[in-house]
Amino acid sequence: xxxxxxxxxxxxxxxxxxxxxxxxxxxxxxxxxxxxxxxxxxxxxxxxxxxxxxxxxxxxxxxxxxxxxxxxxxxxxxxxxxxxxxxxxxxxxxxxxxxxxxxxxxxxxxxxxxxxxxxxxxxxxxxxxxxxxxxxxxxxxxxxxxxxxxxxxxxxxxxxxxxxxxxxxxxxxxxxxxxxxxxxxxxxxxxxxxxxxxxxxxxxxxxxxxxxxxxxxxxxxxxxxxxxxxxxxxxxxxxxxxxxxxxxxxxxxxxxxxxxxxxxxxxxxxxxxxxxxxxxxxxxxxxxxxxxxxxxxxxxxxxxxxxxxxxxxxxxxxxxxxxxxxxxxxxxxxxxxxxxxxxxxxxxxxxxxxxxxxxxxxxx
Numbered sequence: 001x002x003x004x005x006x007x008x009x010x011x012x013x014x015x016x017x018x019x020x021x022x023x024x025x026x027x028x029x030x031x032x033x034x035x036x037x038x039x040x041x042x043x044x045x046x047x048x049x050x051x052x053x054x055x056x057x058x059x060x061x062x063x064x065x066x067x068x069x070x071x072x073x074x075x076x077x078x079x080x081x082x083x084x085x086x087x088x089x090x091x092x093x094x095x096x097x098x099x100x101x102x103x104x105x106x107x108x109x110x111x112x113x114x115x116x117x118x119x120x121x122x123x124x125x126x127x128x129x130x131x132x133x134x135x136x137x138x139x140x141x142x143x144x145x146x147x148x149x150x151x152x153x154x155x156x157x158x159x160x161x162x163x164x165x166x167x168x169x170x171x172x173x174x175x176x177x178x179x180x181x182x183x184x185x186x187x188x189x190x191x192x193x194x195x196x197x198x199x200x201x202x203x204x205x206x207x208x209x210x211x212x213x214x215x216x217x218x219x220x221x222x223x224x225x226x227x228x229x230x231x232x233x234x235x236x237x238x239x240x241x242x243x244x245x246x247x248x249x250x251x252x253x254x255x256x257x258x259x260x261x262x263x264x265x266x267x268x269x270x271x272x273x274x275x276x277x278x279x280x281x282x283x284x285x286x287x288x289x290x291x292x293x294x295x296x297x298x299x300x301x302x303x304x305x306x307x308x309x310x311x312x313x314x315x316x317x318x319x320x321x322x323x324x325x326x327x328x329x330x331x332x333x334x335x336x337x338x339x340x341x342x343x344x345x346x347x348x349x350x351x352x353x354x355x356x357x358x359x360x361x362x363x364x
Contacts, residue, residue: 032317033294036357037327049347049356054339057192059086060232061128063333064095064290066312067137069118074351075312075331076122082335082349083126089187090128091169091195094119095290095309096135096236103138104153105145112156120160129166131184132157133173135236135290136201136256144207147177173197178210181221185229192338193230194282196221200235200289203266204255214269221273230284230344230363232336233274236291238308239267240301242319242327243292256291274302284344284363286336294318295334295348297326297360305362307346309334326358336362 038047061083069076083090099115102108123130138153139146154172161171168188174180179202185191198221202209225231238258240246246258254260258267274285285303290310296318298306311331320327332350339345344363347356 031319032329033320033327034329036330037320037324038358039325042325042360046359047357048354048359050345050359052337052339052345054341054343056086056089056337057340058186058338059090060186060193060195060336060338061090061092061333062095062234062288062307062309062336063092063312064236064310065097065135065293065314066094066119067098067115067135068100068313069115070313073118073313075333076118078349078351078355079333080122080126082333083122083128087126087128088166090126091184091186092123092126092128092130093195093234093288094130094132094312095234095288096133096201097137097290097310098132098135098157099153100137100313102140102143103146103149104156105140105149106152109152116153116156116160120157123161123164123171127165129169129186130161130164130171131169131173131195131197132171133197133234133236134177134199134201136204139177139201139205142201142205142207142255146201146205147208147210150177174199176210177202179203179212179217181217181224181233183224191229193232193336194224194227196224196231196233198233198235200237200266203269204237204262206255206262218269218273221270222276225273225276225281225285227282229282230286230338231282232286232288233303234288236289237263237266238289238291238306239270239287240298240306240323241289241292241296241308242321242324243294243296243308243310244316245292247319271302274300286362288334292316292318295326295328295330295332295350296324297334297346297348297358299323299325305346307334325360328357330357332357
């Protein structure tokens with residue numbers, strides 16, 4: 001009997017040690033905000049929608065990681081409703097990972113209609129401008145054929161949307177697997193915002209890709225940030241996050257985690273560009289990304305705000321930090337409205353009875 005008790009005690013110790021190991025390598029971690037988290041010093045009124053009496057000059061909707069939608073995906077249904085309201089002055093930006101799990105490879109071409117199709121259908125039905133940017137899964141999850149796979153997705157999206165109403169705007173940026181930056185001013189007449197697009201997976205992809213010197217990329221980005229317009233920079237990978245990729249302690253295979261060597265290098269380069277804050281650059285600088293499957297609104301350290309909107313079809317845990325204004329492990333997207341009077345308001349929208357769960361004035 002003593003041996004039996006000893007045996008079970010040993011099994012218990014092994015189980016505890018194994019749990020600790022999982023936590024150490026990033027498979028465990030802190031509890032997640034399965035209910036909305038609001039920073040303690042925020043007004044209670046920010047936990048719901050806000051009435052806007054000033055006309056909207058332009059609307060940008062941010063949704064990432066929408067590449068595995070369920071049948072009748074409620075997020076995409078709600079997205080379409082928000083895009084349709086001001087379609088002629090709305091851009092939907094799909095923040096990468098547009099097709100899980102390895103993108104539009106030759107073997108997975110039969111899945112394109114099921115995975116990319118519902119997102120494209122929202123653009124077609126709403127008649128808003130749709131813009132797709134690449135994520136790591138679109139580059140064949142970082143494999144050797146990533147560049148070819150990405151090009152196939154770009155071609156598929158362009159062909160599908162070639163008859164869209166807003167043909168003056170591109171639908172896939174940066175083109176051909178290039179890193180960018182690429183810039184759009186929206187609307188084209190008397191613009192309200194400068195949208196700058198990056199392919200952040202280019203920095204992390206170790207196989208064939210178009211060549212460009214990182215210093216040149218950052219120099220180009222700095223030039224584009226020198227504008228009197230508010231600037232929204234979009235890329236798939238966040239430069240700060242309290243989600244799975246931001247809090248991971250995995251010692252290996254972490255090219256997609258913020259603590260990885262190559263990822264850190266990319267962050268340092270981008271922060272170098274963003275650090276011109278307060279030196280005559282844009283009056284409002286926002287960096288928006290997906291990658292972590294949650295909704296996060298953060299005060300930036302080298303930007304004014306950091307947005308993580310990667311909850312288009314998948315979810316993963318999310319915590320908070322001293323600069324977190326809002327965090328939630330829930331499907332949804334974000335809406336930024338640029339008003340005629342120069343003010344800018346952000347909303348976090350979730351497909352539920354109370355759609356707007358957070359609003360914040362980014363510029364008053």
